[in-house]
Amino acid sequence: MTPPPPAPPAPPAPELQEFPTFRLNSFVPAFLLGWGLGVALTFTVRGVGSALLGGPCEGRTVLALLVPLLLGPGGLAFTAANWRRPRRAALGLGLVLASLLPALYVGAQDIGGLRRTGCAGGYVVVSRLDSAGQAGGSVSSVSLVAGTSQELTARVGGYTPQTHPGVFTVRAQGSAPGINVTVTPDRVRAGQPFRLTVSAAPGAPVNTYTVGVSARTPQGEKTVEAAGTIEIDVRPAPRQPSPQGTQSSPQGTPPPAP
Known part of the structure; x- marks a missing residue:
């Protein structure tokens, strides 16, 4: 009985680059996609939070800082975890940029408005x-x-x-x-x-x-x-100068002639 032919060898797994190459034609679209997702998340959270918060002061500071704190560390962690995958790393860098502009900028403007209205004391x-x-x-x-x-x-x-x-x-x-x-x-x-x-x-x-x-x-x-x-x-107050007057002459010495 003839033995079955051996199975063909599995294709080798694609090796991850130790130092990935970021090509412009692939980096820019992924970067802009990450930034766009961050912008959409910023204004979505602001709109939903403003609708849920009834008062002009309570919860507004947390709402202003929530999105920058999520996008900044979250985008950095996503970039570090996918550093050998250029497109995913570019997506994470776009999220980091969105945490600064517009998320942090808009949040700072909101906090400034809270101070002007007295909500921040x-x-x-x-x-x-x-x-x-x-x-x-x-x-x-x-x-x-x-x-x-x-x-x-x-x-x-x-x-x-x-x-x-x-x-x-x-x-x-x-x-x-x-x-x-x-x-x-x-x-x-x-x-x-x-x-x-x-x-x-x-x-x-x-x-x-x-x-x-x-x-x-x-x-x-x-x-x-x-x-x-x-x-x-x-x-301390400066010392007053001693009054200028006729100083007594030493004993046995006549005073100087005028």
């Missing part, structure tokens, strides 16, 4: 006064010589007169008895500047102190608050 911005008496750049600390004072300007940020039309009552307090803070005026509206005068007593010890500024206004059944802090670095 309010804050007090403290700035220096320039030579013309106008507000300069914001500061977080100032230096003050013991026995002197300095005028600053501040405003309530994070809210607008349209979203929070009420009047804010401003209070300021230092962290030590030798640091005095006055507010003028103490009742302002959102965005309206007010003067903040900080003074250090002549005997204030050399140290760094914290001044807290808070502004509150009633809105409905709750109280809306904005807060800020500034550090005061108290330096």
Whole structure:
């Protein structure tokens, strides 16, 4: 009896390239497909989330950051897992680009809108006064010589007169008895500047102190608050020069002739 002929050998499996070659005609379509999928996912999630979230504040921050956090690490992981497959790697790189533009850009715009409407909370911005008496750049600390004072300007940020039309009552307090803070005026509206005068007593010890500024206004059944802090670095007062007068001559030496 004749034995059956041997089975033909199986075709060799395609070897994966150790260092894949990305050809332009195959890379660009896959890259654009990944970017398009990321853009579609971004606006789909935003539309569905906006329809499900009823309030203007609750859940909006998570919605703004959800898609960038999914597409960015997810696209990088997909690219790393398929690095030897150029088309799939290009698809993952397209997802990574979509996590930055438009997902992260649109999310940052949404968070900025939340701050402008007061959903992200309010804050007090403290700035220096320039030579013309106008507000300069914001500061977080100032230096003050013991026995002197300095005028600053501040405003309530994070809210607008349209979203929070009420009047804010401003209070300021230092962290030590030798640091005095006055507010003028103490009742302002959102965005309206007010003067903040900080003074250090002549005997204030050399140290760094914290001044807290808070502004509150009633809105409905709750109280809306904005807060800020500034550090005061108290330096020692310069020594007064000794009075210039006639010095006594040493014993046994006559005073100089006039």
